[in-house]
Amino acid sequence: MRDDPDALAEQMSVVLRHLVLLLRRTVAGQPVTSQQYAVLGSLKQGPRRMTELAEEHAVQLPTMTVQINRLEEAGLVARGGDPADARVRTVELTGEGRTRLLAVQRARIAHLAHELAALTPDERAALAAALPVLAKLG
Amino acid sequence: MRDDPDALAEQMSVVLRHLVLLLRRTVAGQPVTSQQYAVLGSLKQGPRRMTELAEEHAVQLPTMTVQINRLEEAGLVARGGDPADARVRTVELTGEGRTRLLAVQRARIAHLAHELAALTPDERAALAAALPVLAKLG
DNA sequence: CCTCATACTTAGCCAGACTAACTTAGTTGA
DNA sequence: TCAACTAAGTTAGTCTGGCTAAGTATGAGG
Structure with a gap:
């Protein structure tokens, strides 16, 4: 080749x-849209600022505001503040949000694992070798 | 591993x-949204029925109706009919639509090629080996 | 202080997805 | 043969999720 x-x-x-x-x-x-799920995923490691979330998801701030509003109404995230800078709003998972996130993650990974299990070991090896390369793109 | x-x-x-x-x-x-581009791509080989397009793009028929309406207004596709079954509407590219599609395709491929050129030959080989496997998923 | 920059939010718009309901055209069976 | 059913699209109405423009509140600098 x-x-x-x-x-x-x-x-x-x-x-x-x-x-x-x-x-x-x-x-x-x-039940949880892919965008909502994606945002929850960004909060798994701890609270984040609105600007960080917007940048990571490649959307404008107002878009993220609306998404967080909905997640907050659903009780999946909670807004906080930065003591050092009153302009900053932080967002973090609630217990319910973390539970929901983990459930969706598990379901997705199980689905993928099911598909991958149908491949040959060689095919899985080819995928595994390509993943780091794909991660470098962008 | x-x-x-x-x-x-x-x-x-x-x-x-x-x-x-x-x-x-x-x-x-x-200028052309990714959905519009995706639909145009499905028409590259020739006319398709509405139901075929909707199924291929994993959307409901009404969604595809609206998309085709917009593409038709923009002069990029034309609706036709099936002589054998008057219920069926077919959709095909206009000359303008084909021109636009090819331009977008070229731009995307050029963009990707630029990214890939920054990789090592080994990395490109890893990607090339994984593509057929990815194509098998689903 | 006064001004400017930063971090968000609000408001209003548009694309794109859905379901429900309608129209039109084939299909089928009593 | 024609009444009932099925199939293909469209229309109408709603929701999510994206954008820009404009407003509010806070921090920073001269």
Whole structure:
């Protein structure tokens, strides 16, 4: 196989499209939307600022405000403040939020693991080798 | 490295999240939205029925109706009919639509190729080996 | 202080997803 | 044959999630 970045890019383009449609099918009709889940995931390690969340999710601040409003109304996150800077709002998981997040994560990983179990060891090895490379993109 | 589908699933979950955010950043502020582009892509090989398009894109028929309405207003696709079954509407690219599709495809592939060119040959080989496996998922 | 920058929120818009209900066209069986 | 059912799309109404513009409150600097 030749090492041709252009040809590889063309193949990747096709596969990415496939993955996007696959993900869309997977998350359709879930109780927690994928965006809500993604935001909860960002809070797993502890409280974050609104600006951090917006940047990480590649959205504008107002968009994140609305998302956090909804999650707060649902009781999954709580807003706090920064004692050192009264302009800053922090957001953290509630107990319920953490429970919900872990449940969704478990379900997703189980689903993926089920798919991966149908592959050959060689195929899984190929995926494992490619993951760090994909993580470098961007 | 152990061959553990569960651990691999967990890593994939992280990488998929990264790719989703990456794609979102890439397509933000494009003239043709990613959904419109995706639909145009489905028409590249020839006319398709509404139901086919909806199923392929994992959306309900009314959603596809609205998308096709907009693409039709923009002059990028044209509706047709099936002589054998008057209930069926077909959709196909106009010349303008094909031109636009090819331009967007070229731009995306060029962007990807640019990213891939920054990788080492080994990394590109790892990606190339994994693509067929990713394409099998779902 | 007065001004400017920063961190959010609010308000109003648009795209894109859904369900429910409607129209039109085939299909089927008594 | 025609009444009832099924299938393909569209329309209408609602929700999520994105954006920009504008407003509020706080911090920082001259």
